[in-house]
Amino acid sequence: MIVVRYSEIGLKGTRARRMMENRLRSNIRQGLLSAGESADFRWERGRLFLDGYSRSEVVMDVLRRTMGVKSFSEVTEMKFSKPSEIVDMAIQLYSGLLSGKKFAVRSRRAGGQNFTSMNLNLLVGDALFPYSDGVDLEHPEVEVNIELRDNRAYFFSGSHEGPGGLPIGSEGKLVALVSGGIDSPVAAWMAMKRGSPLEFVFVSLAHPVDTMDFLWVMKRLISRWVHGFDPVIHILDGSAIVRELAGRDDYLAPSVTFKRILYSTAQRIAMSTGAYGIVTGESLGQVSSQTPENLLVINSGIDFPVYRPLAGMDKDEITAMARRIGTFPESNKGEFCSLFSRNSVMGVTSDQVNHDIGLFPFVDNLLSSETVIRGSTLDEYASSIPVTDLRGGEFGPDPxxxxxxxxxxxxxxxxxxxxxxxxxxxxxxxxxxxxxxxxxxxxxxxxxxxxxxxxxxxxxxxxxxxxxxxxxxxxxxxxxxxxxx
The missing domain is CATH 3.40.250.10 (Rhodanese-like domain)
Structure with a gap:
């Protein structure tokens, strides 16, 4: 048996909590089905119990990657009528594990038992002490955890962390601007952790090279973390945008203008799909287009909420998070701004960006190239892209x-x-x-x-x-x- 814990869900009102609990259960069930596993579910005051599965390691792997799961433990369950029965079970489970080791007993209770957690800790500790090398409450080598719920006791040696947050689908839908780089997939992950299902928007600047990088990242993000949903992915051809912004000298602020184009495109998609906001991967001051001054200019003319989960994180923190969630790219080909920046883009004004926007129908051009796929068809779409290796290697004479x-x-x-x-x-x-x-x-x-x-x-x-x-x-x-x- 595995017990699943959550935190924030338990703070909600009755109606919202019931909705989120049902969503969490549904997402876990879908994750298990995708992994070829199933389980029986039972709710009990802030805990979800899973039983009836065949491979505990598969179940725990799914729980590690399910938004809304705070922690979980593999437990041994028993019914009891008096504390001595709990002590006997503790001796049975742990006496053989304590030889030459220091231990600690930690218990918590929910229900109407006629003894305290401290009483139980002392009883179990005294019973196990002869089998051990002593007690160490700070750094025990073996930890005996006991959770009591009414007349049931659950024994476990430790807990495994889940991502926490809220179940995907418990909050409103957002549109995420995502590339095949480091930052934006992490921002998308953090938005999903807050319970929002996402539609993804990708603007390809160097197809098929950056498209394949994007698909690789999306495959890992969706297959690992999105249980219970089949997200929509919008893929747009941005090559004409690059030709326009990089090929003419009369654009005043091409890097910042390009960001406004992305925001405006995402807003159009969000409004047409019933989303409530846009998620981006900016971190304050990381590059010159991400200063507060330039972000204000980029936001002007955008009548939609823009969420920046990474705003306060530095590059090292974002990179560490990308590695942890499995989206760190196999290769880093640089950021889009390097395509357009001839000089510093500090001090850009709204008038300059508005001037640039008026020179070409950027958003309409992008949306006219839109390809829409589902997360479940990522592999099929990737296989439809002609395999052309553009990376350098052996070349003919005089290139x-x-x-x-x-x-x-x-x-x-x-x-x-x-x-x-x-x-x-x-x-x-x-x-x-x-x-x-x-x-x-x-x-x-x-x-x-x-x-x-x-x-x-x-x-x-x-x-x-x-x-x-x-x-x-x-x-x-x-x-x-x-x-x-």
Missing amino acids: VVVDLRGIEKFNEWHYPGSLHARMGDVRGIVDKFGRGKTYVFYCQKGLQSAYAASEARKMGAIAYYLTSEAIRRMTQSGKPNISET
């Missing part, structure tokens, strides 16, 4: 090598014979050298070069992308795979 980093980085070091270019120059370069050439693009972390390779492929050229570190290693190894142009 055109293009450095997309800033001019300062280019002047410090660049691949011998490479061209320096901006994101907006990619199509012009392919037109100049021809579609019959092989193109190798590189940048600091990979996002810009992945976009460039994708665009060149769309034009019919053979193209690959690398990070600057990867191409530098190839040069230093003495066995470069790229010829000078």
Whole structure:
């Protein structure tokens, strides 16, 4: 038998508590079914008891990943009529485990017993003491936990942590802007922990590279943490947005403008799907587009609540959380802002962003490219994407090598014979050298070069992308795979 505990649910009024308890039970049941397991459920004043399963390790794995579960323990249950029966059971369960070890007894009660928890601790402790190396209440090697509920006693040696929070589905639906990076999946997880089911919105900037990264993250987020729901996922093609913002010099604040575009798109989707707000992955001051001043500008014109669960967390904390929940990406190709930032974006004004927004029908363009799938069809959708490895490796003779980093980085070091270019120059370069050439693009972390390779492929050229570190290693190894142009 396993006992499941919750915290916040027990603080709600009777009606809300009953609704949340039913939602928690339903979500656990769906998680068990997905894992090929089942169980019998019994509620009893703030506790959920599970029995009748065949694999306890599977049940506990599901409980570790179910929002609303505070903690749980595998227990031994007994009925009793007097304290001495509890003492006898404690000796039976623990006497063989205490040899040479220090122990502690901790009990709690719910019901009308005619003795106190302290009385029971003393009785059980005295009975077990001869089998042990003594008592240590601070750092025991064996902990004897006893929970009494009316005429039943539950013995357990420890507890396992769940995520806590509220069951998914107990609060209103939100729309989450999510990428394949580190921050936004953590923000989505934290919103789900507060009980809100999510619809996910992803804007692809370098399809298929960043799309596959996003699908990998979503697969782990949904399969591990979303029990009882099959979330809707909106996938939008943002390549035209990149071409527009990175290819023209008359945009005044492209990075901040891009964030406004994302917010406006999410708002349109939220309003059409009955959601109550937008979830984003910003952390205050992490990058220049996430200063309070720029976030105020981004929010202007957005008539919808925007939730930022990561606002007070630093990058190390967010990264640790991503690793803990299993969404830390296998590769980090950088952030979207690196696609557009030519200079610092400090001190952007609403007038500048409004000017930029008026130059192109950004939101309508994005929504016209929308693909809608379900979490249950992630694998099917991923398999429908043509497998094209755009990462650099072995290349033909005399490729055109293009450095997309800033001019300062280019002047410090660049691949011998490479061209320096901006994101907006990619199509012009392919037109100049021809579609019959092989193109190798590189940048600091990979996002810009992945976009460039994708665009060149769309034009019919053979193209690959690398990070600057990867191409530098190839040069230093003495066995470069790229010829000078």
